[in-house]
Amino acid sequence: MTAVAASLNDADTDTDLTATTTAASAASAASAASAEDRIAVRHRSVGRPLLYGALALCALLTLLPFYWVVSGSLRGLDEIRADPGAWVPQHVTLDNFVRLFRTEGFGRFLTNSVLVALMVVIGNIVAASAAGYALAKLEFAGKRLAFGAVMAAMMVPFTTVFVTQFVITVDMGLADTLTGIALPGVALPLSVFIMRQYAQSVPDELLEAARIDGAGEVRIFFRVFLPLAGPAVATITIMSFLNSWNNFIWPLIVAQSTSSYTLPVGLAATSQAAQHVTDYGLVLAGALVVMLPVLVLFLFLQRYFVQGIAGSGMR
Numbered sequence: 001m002t003a004v005a006a007s008l009n010d011a012d013t014d015t016d017l018t019a020t021t022t023a024a025s026a027a028s029a030a031s032a033a034s035a036e037d038r039i040a041v042r043h044r045s046v047g048r049p050l051l052y053g054a055l056a057l058c059a060l061l062t063l064l065p066f067y068w069v070v071s072g073s074l075r076g077l078d079e080i081r082a083d084p085g086a087w088v089p090q091h092v093t094l095d096n097f098v099r100l101f102r103t104e105g106f107g108r109f110l111t112n113s114v115l116v117a118l119m120v121v122i123g124n125i126v127a128a129s130a131a132g133y134a135l136a137k138l139e140f141a142g143k144r145l146a147f148g149a150v151m152a153a154m155m156v157p158f159t160t161v162f163v164t165q166f167v168i169t170v171d172m173g174l175a176d177t178l179t180g181i182a183l184p185g186v187a188l189p190l191s192v193f194i195m196r197q198y199a200q201s202v203p204d205e206l207l208e209a210a211r212i213d214g215a216g217e218v219r220i221f222f223r224v225f226l227p228l229a230g231p232a233v234a235t236i237t238i239m240s241f242l243n244s245w246n247n248f249i250w251p252l253i254v255a256q257s258t259s260s261y262t263l264p265v266g267l268a269a270t271s272q273a274a275q276h277v278t279d280y281g282l283v284l285a286g287a288l289v290v291m292l293p294v295l296v297l298f299l300f301l302q303r304y305f306v307q308g309i310a311g312s313g314m315r
Helices: 002-073 077-082 095-101 106-137 143-155 162-171 178-185 189-199 204-212 217-228 230-245 249-254 263-270 280-311
Strands: none
Touching: 002 280, 077 280, 095 280, 106 143, 106 178, 106 189, 106 217, 106 230, 106 263, 143 189, 162 178, 162 249, 178 230, 178 249, 189 230, 204 217, 217 230, 230 280, 249 263, 263 280
16 A cells, blocks of 8 residues: 555656646746747837838938929029029919910810820720720630730830831821820720739629629620729729820820820920020929829829729739
């Protein structure tokens, strides 16, 4: 009996030692984990201010040219010529904007730009969206070849094709017209690519359910797909509007009279003062006016723009 009792006592002792060792190991692991957490928190507390500071510096450098344009537009021509690099105007004046809005043809230039931008945006929303939908959701012969052509068109610079585009525009009788200015931009390859990538994320079950209910492809596109593709539509709206609104070379080539000038071309033509001296105050005021619609459009659609870029896989 004494031997049995001794063995039981030894077993209890071993159990206590094991429990003590396990508790010590757990405590050591918890201590190590807490130390790692403290180090991670310390790194985050140091890294985040550095990251935010770097982002703020990048934002400041990005905004400096815009600030200089605003500052220059509020300075007189003599002050700009005396000190072109000044950041703060000595005498604030709105004379540049007054002269800009009183410039002969300014209203026509602005109207032309708006009409061309509307044609380009609507064309991209309908034509590019339809092409992207077809490349993503429909099966037809040459589908991969067509998508390869879209990708190749994205890589071709405008300077290599604008002569051919101009010849085609003249042959179609669209030279010196707003339609001829807008036509090359109504279905941008980038818009087709964005819509195709976004369309791949739309469940096929929704489209199949519409087909079972008797809807045709056109009705499915307008009633089912486009409402779901809001972020992608916002993205191509911003991009196509920006491409049209800031376009200078193509309208300069196609527009052969002042009646067809868009805003960038008209401002370039009217900003030459006597003896071909550039009126920089007028140029800066015009640049600010040209930038404002793009900024306003982006501010209203920026949330959808980010969603559209993320949904199209362009990261």
